[in-house]
Amino acid sequence: MGLARLSLRLRIFLFFAALAMGNLAALVAGLVFGFHKLARPEALSGFVIGGTVAGLVILGLIGVVWALFDANLARPIERLAGSIRARTQTAVDSALDESAGRYLGDLAPAAAAIAQHLNETRSALTEAVQRETTRLAREKDRLETLLSDVPVGVLLCTADHALVFYNGQAVDLLGGAQAPGLDRRVFDYLHPAPIRHAHARLLATADPDAASDLLCATVADGRTLAARMRLISEGEDHQVRRLAGYVLTLRDVSADLRAHAGREALMDELFDRIRRPAAALQSLMGVLIAEDGPADPQARAQLREAARAEAGHLAQAIHSLHDRHEAMRADWWPLAMIRASDFGAAVQARVAAEGAGDLLPVTAALLLRLEGFEMVALIAHLVRRLGPGRAEKRLEVLEDGAGALIALEWRGAAVAIADLELWLSEPLDVGQAEVTGRRVLSVHATDLWPERLHEGRHRLCLPLREARRIGPDPHPVPRPVPR
Template sequence: MIARLSLRLRVFLFFAALAAGNVAALGAGLYFGYHRLGDPSVLNGFIIGGATAGFAIIGLITWVWYLFDENVARPIERLAGGMRARAHADVGSEIDHAPARYLGDLAPAAAAVTENLSQTRNALAEAVARETTRLAGEKDWLETLLADVPVGVLLCTPRHKLVFYNGQAVDLLGHFDAAHAPGLDRRVFDYLHEAPIRHAYSRLIATADPDVATDLLCATTDSGRVLAARMRLLCPSQTPGAGAPGYVLTLRDVTGDLAAHAARERLMDEFFERLRHPAANLQSLIGVVAETGDTLPGGLLPEGMCTAMRTEAAALGTAIKDMSERHDATRADWWPLSLIRAADLSAAVQARLAAVELRVEAETEDLILRCDGFEIVALIAALILRAEEGGRDGFTLRVEADGAGALISIGWRGAPVALADLERWLAAPLEVGMADVTGHRVLSVHATECWPEGGPAPRICLPLREARRDTARPPAVPRAVVYDFELLSKAPTAEVVASRLEDLTYVVFDTETTGLLPSDGDEIVQIAAVRIVNGRRVETEVFDTLVNPGRPIPPGATEVHGITEAMVADAPDIAEVGRRFHKFAEGAVLVAHNAPFDMEFLRRHEAGIGKVFDNPVLDTVLLSAVVFGQSESHSLDALTHRLGITIPEEARHTAIGDTLATADAFLKLLPALKARGLTTFGAVLEEVRKHGRLLKDLNA
């Protein structure tokens, strides 16, 4: 029983027993002396003397207890808390042994032990870091690869050699015999046509942005199977010493889809073509009949019937034209096209033609084009080369905005191009390694057309349907792979109280408010939370939102957290945010610093939210008291300072900043709790309830 009491309480009880024993011994001596003397007249003197001596004894022992508590018991408790923090919470600062100056060599010995522990830990950390660096590179590769399965995946070096492929890739590439199957350190161009891959790779390298990916179409070298591919560069840290980064290709077979799509396109084109001419002829015939007064068997047509026929014929022609344009507009939506900057496209054309010593001037607006960059570059280069064969020179390439799309124009000095010549050029293969890739096919894929213009400045015009201004790129879609395979082997625990601390899921949260008195109408203006699963904070699982409090925000509150009324004007109210936060925290233990304050703001809105916040709750204030003793300061700043956690000044008193600091502190407190034998939630709960005078426990 006594062993479960704190050191300071046991010391206090020792001195209390000592005082009681001295007073009892004094009383017993006076009692026997008085009876031995046998003189009733001296009773008052014995009582006064005994009382005086008793108070003196109690005062002296109390003074000695205070000195002992201040210079022995409390420094020992502080020394123990500091040693536990450095042993289990990875605190690197030295122990302050000035308060323990009266404990002889104990404080220097403790400092030496912790310093030796720190040196050993650092040496071990360096050894682990060397191995971790190697494993981290492999982990990053695997995460990049796993992000896009179950499609075919190829991982290639900057020299386009395979370092990884999966089973789906073997199936897509169409090689099943050992002699021709994909193999490590073999060139990817042995299996896929080279030109589209090189073009996409050079374009990604030119962007110098590791988060950019590009879509492309490529074909297998043996069977001509058409694959839709996505290329993404690896981070430089994943290919150390290689100079340029490697890349990942994810592949999907679209041969059947393309064939079916092409068949439907041919059918629709034939349908519109066979209707367009008869409708136009019918409209012209009706116009002639109406104007000349020709008769049909039975006499002249009534004027009203002529008008009606002309109207219906016009409506038929308009409908066919409209449907044809809508069909052309949707034709390109299915095809896997990517986004490319107009400047990158013109630079690729210039580089392609510079290889044959042909110079082209480029003028481009700041546009982002939606197209197959490789095929459009091949088409433009082919048209310029054909035009150059006719004695033309001084070529210019312009890309400019044209409504919702863009207009690509190729100009030159010399004779204009005849329409028949242009049609012949478009019917020829583009010399990209695939005979079926012609100019007409490229135009069909992009649902567009190409025409020549004469005059003093002849040119060829090629419009693209979709383009937008090149503004700041939006944040990239997160491509991190989040996993914890240890969860697969975890058996569920029936009761939270009996659960081990490491088996529980925690949601650490914090709120910012309009004030400190929810009972007087103060409300939440921001709430943030992070999840801790299996003893680690999940970086990608973050809840952070502003809340419209439905009332003014006092200037004093804004000075603390920096949130103004304008910032929350369009934010959701507490009912909506409360439901989202309840879902985020479902099945988890809530953790907060000074949890009663934050929980009161939430629980007073439970009726409007439609949810009850009945989660188990842990408070880092009480956990700090368990680890460091009740006499220490337990503010968030004091706690993080003791644990070696730095809160950036700009993040202090923001919900997400304080949440991250609280989460880091909680993760450092867990090992210290377990080192004291508090391994289950129930054991921690029993211990924190001993510090109820600090804060109310919310798990009652």
């Protein structure tokens, strides 16, 4: 172990020194043995002179051989090793000197070839890294330029909801005194419930191109944002998809929602204040015409018919406008097309998570136009309100003309209208304030009512205005990525 730490030249020198000492020891031993065998004291000087000459010759020969070894083997090997070590640790462009190792056989040419190949590989790797770095920087600049012109906020999040990228519009949308930062959780800026629900739905689907539309609210100022989520999948394997991040695009709809809510409130007040006087007018005109009209029966009859006709036209116009208003109510609201099977599975999962019992979803092959998260919250709220006393709960989604019918069935006692109105007035757990079941029904321009079925079964009926049957999926449109 001690010799291993010495240099090559020193070890060779020690080897030849040991060889010289061994030869001298053998020479002295031979001379002493010969002198004692001869037993002639006068021959001692001859033995000493002969031994000295022989020893000097041995030391000279061994010294010459050591010098040749040191000059032609040890020093070239150390010089060659130093040159190779220098080329492995630093960028040395000069060729390896092979002349120093001309007595080392093929070792020097092999080392020179290795050094040349190392330089070529290092140069090629450096050029490739520089080329890829330049390309990535150019792509990054291009992406930032494109996203800066996009009129919506863009968030890129990991599977555990950590921010890894955002554009300038997202900073303005998220608001608050603290600007977004990388590696911070998106839930520091947006309420988590809608985002978790949309992410879970996308992970559960087998479609790699699926997207989920949702409404979310900012934590800082409660601003309502319309969002679309799409997974960034690393592969088709289910375990890999569980680790997929997602892109979230955001658009501020708070002002539109406030304007829409104000317009809805104004229209509701208008219809409420006109419909009742119109109905009263229709009744009172008949009484007034009958008591204070002309004496001529024919004239009174004509006037009565005209008044009734005008009142009928007024009432018909008001009812027609009201129907048109109800039909247009859900057209503006950002509703998405969702599979009925996904909707039923989401309701079943939420009911199970809340400990409200078992629910059997039975769905047709339909795409429903609705706000999935709020509607799931509403149905789960109704199931929870039905309580454990009503058994065999089942959620059916049936085709109903151009739309669909969501029916929540059970076996047991019926639900009174007063109780149903109370349930619809209670707030829902959707991550936003003042969202009730009645508001969800208003957004979807629909209503909810109880019905009695046979054999002690009852149901709550909720119609949807728009739905369509699911057909074969079209071929995906290729989306080339610029390189």
